[in-house]
Amino acid sequence: MTSLENLPTPLVSVIIPVYNTEEYVYNTIESIRNQTLKNIEIIIINDGSTDNSLEIINGCSKNDERIKVYSQKNAGQSAARNVGIKIAKGKYLYFMDSDDFLEKDALLDCYKICEENELDFVTFDADILIDKKNSYHPNITYNRSNTLDKDKIYSGVEAFDLQLKKNTYTPSPCLYLLKKNFVLNNNFCFYEGIIHEDQLFTARIYLSAKRVIYISKDRKSVV
Secondary structure, three states: OOOHHHOOOOOEEEEEEEOOOOOOHHHHHHHHHOOOOOOEEEEEEEEOOOOOHHHHHHHHHOOOOOEEEEEEOOOOHHHHHHHHHHHOOOOEEEEOOOOOEEOOOHHHHHHHHHHHHOOOEEEOEEEOOOOOOOOOOOOOOOOOOOOOOOOOEEOHHHHHHHHHHOOOOOOOHHHEEEEHHHHHHOOOOOOOOOOOHHHHHHHHHHHHOOOEEEOOOOOEEEO
């Protein structure tokens, strides 16, 4: 039996756009470095940060050869994620924000489920990290346990329709592990120059996917 860690190419490419998140980015990177799935690459796109984010990222990269750092003039999350898609070598893609954290078994669990079920993507839930210094706390839920059946294979349209009917749909790309060939073969990318760019991207993946699984709340990210 071949070990997952001995395969020649990364199993997952984690793509992290960074813009002025010096307070969070170190812990974000550490939550990926400490994943139980080790055969990954970590693509960090510094999107013209003006704080100490780049210094922190470069410090992390010295301790882990899986981290690849790219810098560009500030062009927004869409442009940064699109750069990551173009250079990613992994079989699967995971888009992570630079103030998120991921539970240590998340990538391994998602990878195994995708492989075992030949999925276009897998989706999971998240908890919201409350910043006590920020008085604004959005009334958003990332829990779809009352909408989708755990570990059931849906078509993308079926899963999309159920979430829309129960008002639990979330477009955040941080809740999806996607097969890279599914993304490339459908020419999916993030529309640049707009806000809420994930609304369009995530709707498109649902409308095209043939095989999708939602996994339970014990596998989460924190956003």
